[in-house]
Each structure stands twice: as C-alpha cells, then as structure tokens.
Amino acid sequence: MGRLAALADRARSAGLGEELRTDVARRVLDVLGNCLAAQGQPSARAVTAVARGWAGMDAATGIGTGDRFPATTAALVNGTLAHSMDFDDTHLPSVLHPSASVVPTALAVGEATAASGAAVLDAAGVGIEIAVRLGMGGYDEELGNSEFFERGQHATSICGAIGSAAAAAMLYGLDTEGIADAMGIAASFGAGLLEANRTGGTVKRAHCGWAAHSGVTAAELARHGLTGPPTVIEGRFGFLHAFCGDRADVAKVIEKLGERWELPRIFFKPYPCNHFTHAGIDAACALRRDGLDPDEIVEIELGVPKPVLRTIAEPAAAKAAPESGYHAAFSGPFTVARALLGGSGLGVGHADFTDEAARDPRTLALASLVVCRSDNRCDELYPHQFPAVLRVRTRDGVWREARIDHNRGGPENPLSDAELTLKFDLNVEQRLTPTVARAVAEQALGLGSAESLGNLMLLVRS
Template sequence: MSDLTIVQELALFAFRARTRGVGAELRTDAARRVLDVLGNSLAALETPAAGAVRALITEWEGRPRATALGLPGRYPEASAALLGGTLAHALDFDDTHLPSVLHPSASVVPAALAVAETTGASGAALLDAVAVGVEITVRLGMAGYDAALGNSIFFERGLHATAICGAVGAAAAAAMLSGLGAAEIGHALGIAASMGSGLLEANRTGGTVKRVHCGWAAHAAVTAAGLARHGLTGPPTVIEGRFGLLQAFCGPAADASVVTADLGTHWELPGIFFKPYPCNHFTHAGIDAALRLRAHGITADQIDRLILAAPTAVLRTIGEPLAAKRHPESGYHAAFSGPYTVAAALLGGGGLGVFHEDFTDSAAADPARLALAAKVSCRPDPRCDEIFPHQFPATLTAELHTGRTHTERVTMNRGGPGNPLSPEELATKFRLNTATALTPEAATAIPEIVYDLPDLPDLDHLIRALGTTQPHLPH
C-alpha cells in the first residue's frame, strides 16, 4: 500500500515519464492522437464557437508565444489552448475512450501543443506528455464509471467528464512540458481539479457552449501549470478526499482505486477509439447499420419504417425527445440525432460513410432526409444494454413496402482495437478534414511530420506547415 495520495502517485508517474520517456509504441499512438486532433481542428475553423473564441483571444491579446490555428501571429499559450481545445471538440469528431465515454485528446493535445511550442520542447517530449495526459484523463473518468449502472456517474448527473477530467490530464501534460518536478506537477493537477467543469444540457435542448468545454479545460490546464510554476499549491487529497473531485462530482459510488491501479504497467491509451464520423459517438453503430442496408441494395423509397434499437442510456442522447431528433434544428443538433444520422447514411454517405457535408444546416433541413428520419422509431434493446458502454451497439430494422424486413446488428464500433481504422483510413480522414484549410502540399506533409515527431528536436517544421492555413479573422 502506497503512502502517497492519488495525485502524488499521478505526479510521480508523470515526472518519470518526463525524465525517462514512455517508449516507442506509446509515442506512436500519441502521434496518431496529435494528427487526429489537428485534422479535426482544421475542419472546425468556420464553426461559430471557434469564431467567438478567436474574437475573444484577439481582444485579450498578450505575449506572442504559441500558434492559434486560423489566426496570424502568436498568442499567449493559454489563449492558444482555449482556441485549440474548442476546435478539437467543435465537430464531435474527437477520439473516445470506453467505457468512460470520454474524449481525452481534445483537451490534452491542444494544451500540450501550446506549451511545447512555447518552451521549445522536442517532439518526443510532446508525445510523452500527450500519452500521460490522456492516460490520467481516462483513468479519472473510469473512477466515475459505475459497472452496476452500466454508465458513467458523471454522465448520469449531466456532467461533462471529458472537460472535468480533461482539465486535470491536460494539466499533467502542460506541467511536464514546463519542466516541473514531481511536487509541482502534483500541484498543477490539484489546481486544475478546481477548474474543470461542463454541463451536458446542450446535448438535449440546444446551445453551442459544449463546443468550448474542451477549450476551457485546455486553458485551465495551461493556467494551472503556470500557477504551479509560480508557487500556487493544490490539496494533496484532491482526488479521493471528502471534498475532492470524485466525491464532489460522483459521490460515494466513485472508485478512486481505479485511478492508480497498475499505473505505468497497463495503459488505456492504445484502446481509445478513433471516430470515423463527425457526430456523436452514440450514433455510429446506427450509421454503420444503415450503410450495410445500402450495401444490400435497400433504398429510401423502399422503406415503410425504420426501427433503431440501442442501449437505454444512449437513447437519452440520440433518441429523446423523438420529435426534435426527427427534425433537428441545425446541423449541429443533427449530429446528436439517431433518426437523422440513419437517414443521412442511407441518403448521403460522403467521406468514410457520412462526413461534414452531412451536418450542415442545409443538409439537416433537406426534405428527403427529414422525411426518412420521420420514419425512424427508437427503442431500447436489452442485448445492446448488456454490451454498453464497452461498445456503443445498435440494431437497425427496415420494414419495406413489400412486407419484407431486413435487420442489421452492429456490436463493435469502427475505430477501436477490435475494428480499427487502417492507416489509410486515418490518412483519408485527415485529408478530407483539411481539404479547405490546407494546401495539398501541407496536407501531405503534416502527417509525415507528425509521425516523425519522436525524432524531431522541436516543433518548428510542424508549426511552419500549420502556418499555411488561411487566416480566419474575427468579424
């Protein structure tokens, strides 16, 4: 039994990784996370949330230290992280850990990139920090997973664990790249635990604030590391204490021991799912089922009714209220709709199956898609409940005019260890994501640079390549 508190064990884990490295295999995986975040971020440059953040950090100004995507010049690292995290999460295209249902890279990578550029860190140091930050994020999320409930306690309480836990994990990454010792890294974690926040009500009833949650977590992380560097301290029992993070957010059902179990010997990082579709992860199995229907020659004009069966907990996000999910008010809301995404997969199908063009406001208002979405009913499925949340399964049944029915059951999501995206598919995702933001030369060069990060002495080549993006100045 260790005499260290949880945050002290996490800090020692991070310090050892800073001084010894995490190894070639984990660095390779972390590089894939960096590439995925950059592609998702560049695709999100035109989102209203990104525009709001760009306008704000331009008003703030400050010392030019780190790149802010879509803006010329440089900004304070906390401002760059705020914009970077917003972009990374804005299109709901970021990676997902199961069963915690967190999107860890969207907070960690932007914070790490901003601090790494500011401090002149090596590519290997960046990847070590990303690996540790992501690992800490998902372990905190798993401490709030209730196996009996079959769901995250954070989620059940309407709390966005991605941002809450992400602030702490990203603070570890930022502190490592700031060259802090174990004690100071622990203080950075303790400070960040007071800063993470996020409510999920926007998933149900609208509003774009959720897009900024990971940006604020990344901003908090950089701020926390900076405050720790200047001597501010955090409570040593900030994770497991009576008024610590887990008790405050999750209550007595949280299991603090999960955070440090096999820490350093077992890594969650390689099992985190990449998203093939730019929409809520709960919709993906329904999309895959709809694409299988298409592959069998079933078309929209043959369908009388579609029945989308999914885990009970999932339907609260993608199936309720049904009228709103059948007729989403915008492209953003369409990304959280089971009925709409099934219709889009049957009628659209860009990119890797469905892509950004399927989630514009005009696509969400398309009469043909809405007419097909209106034929979709949603219901809980006991078999899906048994699998969730280790996967996000779904069953889609098409009842045809002829009286025939056809059912497709998807139990294993694309993008995870059991059904991974190939290197070619990840490259396709990056290329499609950056088609309007990068020159073809940069879109080819950046993946090569990212995969070379373990051997690069700094981020200069990557920053120069990212500098080819067209500025998106605030209005």
Template sequence: MTLAAILGEFAAGVAPPRTVCEDVPRRVLDVLGNALAAYAEPDAGAAAAALAAMQRWRGVPESTVIGYGARLPAPSAALVNGVLAHSLDYDDTHLPSVLHPSASVVPAALAVAEVGAPGDLIAAIAAGIEVTNRLGMAGCDPSTGANLFFERGQHATSICGTIGAAVAVSRLYGLSSRQIADAIGIAASMGAGVLEANRTGGTIKRAHCGWAAHSGIVAATLAAEGLTGPPTVLEGRFGFFTAHTGAFDAGAITGGLGERWELLRTVYKPYPANHFTHPGIDCALALRRDGLRPSDVESIELGVAEPVLRTIAEPPEEKTHPRSGYHAKFSGPYTIAIALTGGGGLGVGLDDFAELGPARLALAAKVRVHADAEATKAFPRAFAAVLRVRTRDGRTLEHRVAGSRGGPENPLGEGEVAAKFAANAARALPAEAVSLLETAALRLGHGGPVSDLFPA
C-alpha cells in the same frame, strides 16, 4: 500516498513504451486535421467567437491558432485550438470512460511546447491522455457500466481533460512530482461542462475542450509559481469525485498505471458525429449496401444501449427535427437518414451535416429509438445497435453490430487515420501543405520540432 501524489509520480517519471510513442503523433495528427476542417466549416462560429474573445484580451503573441494563423498567449491559443479540435465531434474517444482526451490535452501541450517548454512532448501528451482516461474510467459504476458523470449531466471530457491538460503541461515545464500533484489539485477546481447542449442545441459544448486546455495551462503555471492544491483533491470528502460522481473506482486510476496503457484503447472516429450514433450508422450502411433504398422505407426501429437514449433519442421531437447540422450530429434518427441517403459513397462525411435536408428530415421522422438489451449489456465497453426496417412491400430487414466501426474491437488502421487527416486538412490547406504537415506531425515522435507544424 494520495491519488494525486500517485499520478504526480507517474507523470513526472514515466517513459512511455514504443507502442505509445508511435501512437501519440497520430493523436496530434488527428487533432490537427479535425481543427483544420472545423476552421474551414461555413458554421465556424464557435471558434470565431473564441478567437475574437481571446483577441479582445490581447497579450503576448506566443502560440499559433490553427488555421487562422494568429498568435496569442499560450493559454488563449490553447482555448481556441481546443474549440476547433472538438467542434466537429470528430475527435478520438476512449472506452469505457466515453470521453475525448486528445482534444483537450494536445492543444494545451502544443501551445506550451511552441513557447519553448523544455520537456518531452510525446511523454507529456501520453501522460496527460492516460490521466484523463483513467479519471473518466474511475467515474464508471463497475456493477452497471453507467458513466456517473453523464448520469449527472456532466461532460467528463472537459472535467477530466482539464486535469489531463494540466498534467501534460506540468511535464513539459519539468515540474516535480509534488508540483504535478499540486497542478492536479488546482485543475480540479477549474474543470467544468454540462451536456444539455447534446439534447436541445446550442454551441457551448464546442468550447468545452478549449476551456479545459486553457485551464490546464493556467493550473500548471500556477503550480510552477507556488500555488498548491489539496493532497486529497480526488478522493477527499469534498474532493473531485464527491463533487462530480458521488462514487468512484480508485483501482481504475492506479491499476497497472504505467504498464497497461488506456491511451491505446482510445479509438479514432470514422464518422463526424456523436459516438453513440456510430453503431446505428454502421447498421444503416450495411442495409444500404444490401440494396435498401430510402423510398423502400415504411418505418425504422433503432435499438441502442439504454444509457445513450438521453443523448441521441430524447427529446424525440428534437432528435427527429434537429435545429442545425451540428445538432443533427447528436441525433440517432437523423444520422440514420444520412447513412441511408448520402455520405459521398457509402459513408457519412462532414458535408452531410452542412445543412438539414427535407428528404432526410422526412426519413428521420420515420425512426423510433428504443433500448436494446444486448446493446445495453455491451455498453460502455462497446457501442452496439440493431436496426429493423419495415419496407413498403411488407418485408422486415434487420442488421445488428456488436461494436461500432472504429471501436476497440474494430479500430481504424494507420492508413485510415492518415486518410481521415488528409481529407480533413485538405478542406483548409493545399495538397503540398497537407503533406508537409503530416510529415512534421509524425516527426514529433523522433524529436521533430513543434515549430515545423505551423509554417504549413
């Protein structure tokens, strides 16, 4: 059997175990909270642009745009909701693939479910996220841990997420395993996303998950109407992995499929910033708890995994002087400065990226980032870091973390995920609506209707 056929059989017939069925509603909750917080942001230009573009095209009002309340054709609503879900870089992350599966899969599935697609929503989302994660894992070099998508500047989140979204929608449509394989073959021609915005700015990266959600619906719908994809679309000579990574690990796709769920290794973010910055934030927060004050700092050295330098440390002048609050989310130096100065207590929150502060820019300029051997060895199965601070009175302070807070070995608890959702949703909704929305999302796991999400 080809890989697409194997994934098609899995998606068509899978009945997720109880642990997965209990987890999926929390994925929906996290996406909704992130999207609502993005809607409420003063810098919501990417989502507003996506909404305006979709409204320009008009069409049948089928599915709800989160926050705005507008109704659009399902692919258009999924596009805007995917932009919202990914806009704050607060969406869940799978390791070792280092991608964000839910921000593409959930918006696509919700948009189609709202129209009345008859399939099992929980099973559809679970299958879509699992396929997304496994495609991302297959693009990791097992000998070095390098993510071959990222090595080529490609965004695995949107490239793999397009196929995952197509799988989820296909399951909702009730397509056969052969048709789902065709949807995979079609979606493989639609996934895209380059990562240069991580380095030098621009808002296009916020749209990557929206495009993946939109394209996934289109691919599944075309398959339902009879369009076909190449059977060897993933492993073929001119297939998906040849195009995107050059090499791949087929066992990462098929090994334990349906038995070992990579979905359960998808972790929730505690901080609204690029995940590569999180271990450095953890280190800075630890030193701050021990009494370090910004005025004490002479210089700072941040040691991280070598592959992440290109995202959070290079070019150095861009990272010590980010162009915007969004750009600052991808800066190791600036997120260290935030962790040492703000965060609403001893954390890092959305308000810390609302604007660039001169005091933080001055502190970020004191940070130098380098490759650390231990962190490099742990990557990509864990995000590790070491922070060394030279103080004005000549002391050297150091803190190391082997894995970031919220990572696979230290995941956020259910209460923390719920608290994150409530804080995010409260930026856009009154308390009563936040509570109603949480209840409606969690009831999805017990057959609750998708329509209950949207009155809130």
C-alpha cells in the same frame, strides 16, 4: 494523487514506449484535422475573437487562425477547435473525449518551450491517460453509466483540465511535487455542464478549450509557487467525492497504473457526430452496400442501448426533424437516414451536418420512419461498446437487418493509418492544399523523431 504525479514524472524523464508514442502521434494528426475543419464555426469565431483581444507573448500557434498567442490562450483556441465538430476521440466506458483538451495543451506548451516532438508525445500520452482514469473513477459498474453524466456534468472538460495540467507541467519541467501541485490547482478549475446536449447552445464546444486553458494556467501557477492539496483526488472534499459522491471509486484511477494503459483503447471517430450514433451509421452503410434501395423503405427500427435513447432519440419529434445541423449530429434517426441515402466522407461527413442538410426533405422523410428502441444485446455490450441493430422493412414486406457490436475506430475495429489520414484529408480539404496536407500528416505521424514542433505548427497556422 501522488501516484499519478509520479507516473508523469517517470514518463517525463524516461519517455513512453514506441508503441504508445505512435498511438499519440495518430491522435495529434486527428486533433489537427478536427481543428482545421472547425474554422468558421460559431464557437471558433467567438473564442478566437476573445483571444485576439488578450495581450501577451506570441509563443504558440492558434491552429488555422494565422495568429500566435500566449500558451494559455493558444490552448483555449485549439481546445475549442478540437471539440467543435464533435469529431474527437472517445474513451469507453468513461465516455470522455480526452485528446481534445490534452493534445492542444501539449502542442501549445511544447511550442512555447521548444520541446522535442517526443517530449510532446510523452506529455500528451500521460495527460490523456490521467484524464480517462479520472473518468473511470466516476464510472459506476452497477449503474452502467458515468456518475458525472448522471449528474449532468461534462466529464470530458472536468477531467480534461487535470490531465492537461499534468501534460503542461511535464513540458515545463516540473518534478513530481510540481506536477502534483499543477493537477491539484487544476482540480479547482475543471467545469462543464451537459444541458446544451439536451436543449441547445454552442458553449459545450468551448469546454475542451477551457479545460486546456485551465491546465496550462494551473501549471504556470505551480511553476511560480502556488500549491494544491496533496489529496485533491481522493480526499473527503476532493475531486471525485465532490463530483461523484459515494459512487466514486478511487481504486479504478490507480489500478495497474503504468502497467495497463487505457490510451491505446481510445476510439477514433470516423464520423463527425455524437458517438452514440456511429453504430447505427455503420449498420445503415452495411445495408446500403448490400443493395438496399432507400426509396423502397417503409419502416425502420433502430435498436440501441437503453441509456443512449435519451441522447439520440428523445424527444422523438425533435430528433426526427432537428432544428440545425449541430442538433442533427445528436440524432439517431437523422444520421441513419443520411447514411442510408449515401452520406459523404467515410460514411457520413461534414456535408451531412450543415443547416441545409438538416432541412433536406428526402432525409427528413426517411428519418420520420425511424423508431428507436432499446435492444437487449446492445444493453449487454454497453458502455464498453456503443452498439446498434438496424432493421428495415421494404415495400415487398421483407425485413433486412444489420447488427454492429464493435464500433468502427475502436481497438476491435480500428482505423488504419491510411483511413486516419483520409479523415484528416477530408477535414482539411477546404483549408490546405493536397501538398501541405500530405506534409502535415507525415510530420504529425513522425513527430516522435522531430526536434521541435516548429515546422508542423507553421504548416497548420493559417
């Protein structure tokens, strides 16, 4: 615990390197676009309505709401927005979406404290690093999966609360001891279950908002003297043992801490759907670029890592005919079908995950042909990649195949600044004019040299 707090304190004093700050600025742009795209979603309407009923100082922006809130409330709103479209970045193999809670925390507290852009990037970068390292502490190499996930726990929100607390504490100017107390307090606040992925409900979209809210609250409590246990991460009744039992690995949390950063290895999402579906989409797009006519298809096989099947392929009937646009985003058959039919955005986009799209007869007919199976090569690469192989047979009896080993948006197949900006533009095309969108992108990517967040947050407020 002390080493994590010391890392945060060093970064607060000395700052992160230029390369890491640039990486975080790209994540700020990504989160802003995801937040603006989520306006009108049920989770966004519900949480914003609750937030407007809470009294307090108007210190920070609720992105796209037209409102200002206390920092804790703004973090709740913006964290919910950031995760509502399932478009937020992913760390492998922990399978955390760290920026969706930590970046809203840093933006809320950074705006409330009039912090510089560089200080916000430093805080967000350290908070993200801490969150994913905690996630790695719950990853079991032998199992090939996160122990959090095996137990039905949403590691993104559980670990995100602690990473958010570190970011908020840095921006509040707390020292090593104070940062440790904030994280220690937040460890009691982290929560989130994954049952909504299986059987429905929109509460999962608010998990990152609650993690951000918990992190800011924990830091504020630490500022006023509340303390946390110094062994809250590694102790017998501490964070990792309580959540992951004997499979927890404390050593992974601190291995080469401050020397080898996980931050640049976090995958940006090019498509607004479950990350397990992305390689299948890439494969479908590749076949379509090669001239495949979807009307000629009579058989489709989607090969994925075995652990992925339960999320995007089971139960088979429900995945072939998802009950809503939200459920469609977790369906391997549906996402492959939409991509084969042309999709939208960078391959598939928001228009492919409306309730109307989920009822499209042509899409459902094609999705009904998809049989999902485990694939040995995919099993070897998982969970450091989420690979897929797509095999398609046409009426002439010919089989065509596309195999994707490296996910688009990751370090081996990255999105350029231009592609990331295009994703942002597609996210906000119904919310911002092209001129304002261009200004937001420029200011977000140049945040390291900004004196404050004032101009940027004004642009995205409404």
